[in-house]
Amino acid sequence: MTKIADLRRNYTQAGLLESEIVANPFAQFKLWFEQAVAADILEPNAMTIATVTAEGKPSARIVLLKDFDDRGFVFYTNYNSQKGVELQHCPYAALVFLWGDLERQVRIEGKVEFVAEPEATAYFHSRPASSQLGAWASEQSTIIADRSILEQKLQQLETEYQNTIIPKPPHWGGVRVIPQEIEFWQGRPSRLHDRLRYQLVDGNWQIDRLAP
Numbered sequence: 001m002t003k004i005a006d007l008r009r010n011y012t013q014a015g016l017l018e019s020e021i022v023a024n025p026f027a028q029f030k031l032w033f034e035q036a037v038a039a040d041i042l043e044p045n046a047m048t049i050a051t052v053t054a055e056g057k058p059s060a061r062i063v064l065l066k067d068f069d070d071r072g073f074v075f076y077t078n079y080n081s082q083k084g085v086e087l088q089h090c091p092y093a094a095l096v097f098l099w100g101d102l103e104r105q106v107r108i109e110g111k112v113e114f115v116a117e118p119e120a121t122a123y124f125h126s127r128p129a130s131s132q133l134g135a136w137a138s139e140q141s142t143i144i145a146d147r148s149i150l151e152q153k154l155q156q157l158e159t160e161y162q163n164t165i166i167p168k169p170p171h172w173g174g175v176r177v178i179p180q181e182i183e184f185w186q187g188r189p190s191r192l193h194d195r196l197r198y199q200l201v202d203g204n205w206q207i208d209r210l211a212p
Helices: 025-038 082-089 117-126 129-137 147-160
Strands: 046-052 058-064 067-069 072-078 092-099 104-114 172-186 194-201 204-209
Touching (some): 025 092, 058 072, 058 082
Antiparallel strands (some): 046 058, 046 092, 092 104, 172 194, 194 204
8 A cells, every 4th residue: 555655746847937927816817727728627617615614613625616807716605505604704715726737726815705696696597407406406514314305306396497497596696705815836846836926915916936
């Protein structure tokens, strides 16, 4: 059996220099994200989101990025889920993208806001009908006796909404993480990785190199 402590990789694909990045972190993210898509990485929009419980304990899980622009990074969820409740209690979050095939990582920290209803509704109706029904069928993060409960609920909903428009659940919508810091990490040999951090200072993005 391989020892976990012996698992290591020497990163050699690329570097990240100040002369190679753009001043706007959203433009830099767009560049890296498009390269991740072009590299055919499995679900390049998968990201870890970390929240905080009411007791101050960290809580993390994987979600999918659904949109981003200069306003922030958007994902959708059940507002009654664990992460939804935690974000209502403490409106701050951290995101992490890991694109291992490119030896890259992006870390994002910031405040959150809930996406306006018209925007959330438009996205909801762009989803496959099965996903729309799934948002109704699952009371996310609650305890259920077994899987058959979900399957029976889905069957009921399929009958109820057959050939009709499925309304967006009132407890379902989008969350936008508004960055205060964005860090781009590029693996390098000998663990001397490149870390360039954009930090919002007095309305402007300041770029600093961090030691690995």
